[in-house]
Amino acid sequence: MSKSRRFLRQMLTIARRDFVATVFTPIFLLFLFAPVIMGSFGAIGGLGAQSAASGSIERSRVVAIVPDPLARPMAEADTRLRGAFREREEAPAELMTLRAGADPAAQARAAFAAHDYDAAAVLFGPLDRPHILYGPRADRAARYLELLAQTTLAAQQLGGTMPRVDAIKVETARARASTGGRNQSAFLAVFGIFFLTLFLAGQVVGTMAEERNNKVIEVLAAAVPLEAVFGGKLVGMFGVAVLFVGFWAAVVGQIGALMPAGFAAGLSEIAPAVGGPTFALLFCAYFAMAYLLLGSVFLGVGAQATTMREIQMLSLPITVLQVGMFALSTAAASRPGSGLAQFAEMFPLSSPFAMAGRAANSPTLWPHAAALAWQALWVVIFIAVGARLFRRGVLQSGSAKPRWRMARRRRRAIDTGVS
Incomplete structure (x- = not known):
């Protein structure tokens, strides 16, 4: 078996282990129905605010x-x-x-x-x-x-009454998506990816805290490369996120079938430039890359925490980072083709959000292939850097200095000994 195949098999084994350990628990049901619980509290607050507002309006x-x-x-x-x-x-x-x-x-x-x-x-x-x-x-x-x-x-x-005008009104369908419809599609794409990653990706931070406390991570690190452990945990949690999104997508799809025809007609104005089916595929791809990018960063940062208190303290900067990427990508989506949009599309953590907005504003497809490859490269970089920091800072294995500095130090020692 080749080295790459062995690495992939090890990573998928870790992913399956984490996926099963997360999904096949009663707590996962609470997580799965968390939107219902959150929506219920929001509905109660909204009804109270609506009743107060309606009273003042009346x-x-x-x-x-x-x-x-x-x-x-x-x-x-x-x-x-x-x-x-x-x-x-x-x-x-x-x-x-x-x-x-x-x-x-x-x-x-x-x-x-x-x-x-x-x-x-x-x-x-x-x-x-x-x-x-x-x-x-x-x-x-x-x-x-x-x-x-x-x-x-x-x-x-005019004698007490305004003249009556009988206008002939004809509803006309647009031949192409309007500018306003594309902008709305861009905002919805950015907001959709932001909301899903905000709700799901932050959970990656605490995936290694328990295993660090009970020393399981040391057993895993001794059996497989640490990069495979990090990659497997990230893929396993992404599988949990896909299960969550798939479940609620099916539920929302059934609810959408019961919506009135006027509601569907209103949604027809929200049309992306690349077309509906292509936009749906790109949205899924960019959600996956946004989750993997942010998840790999959160996994590397969270692996340095030793207690749940430290993990809770990391939640605020993580949320601030996600909100910052959302704000940057929203501004880029409202000004396509600008320097700000190009920066947002190139910066790794905001690239999936900004490129999803670009898919709604521009029909050109080739930049998306390049963007997905660019984002995948940064996922690999973040996993490698996170594993390296964990190996040196937590497991206390490996050199604490870069190899080139160690080589220069050895040469200096040799030169000193010769002289």
């Missing part, structure tokens, strides 16, 4: 203090303008009209102190030069009242 009003003859035309203009908003879009607050008294300005100020409603903005005065008072973060409501006054005045000048 009480919010835009107020118009106008004479009685203008109340009905303004209500009709308000109905016409609100027809441009979709049901779930954030429309202005409900309109309330008050009869103008002797001092409309005092009425407007008093409207902000009312107990039965919350005034976002209040209009008073003549419609051609209205005065509008508005509260904090209600400038949009003030602009809506200005537009409402303009529409009401135009209808009044």
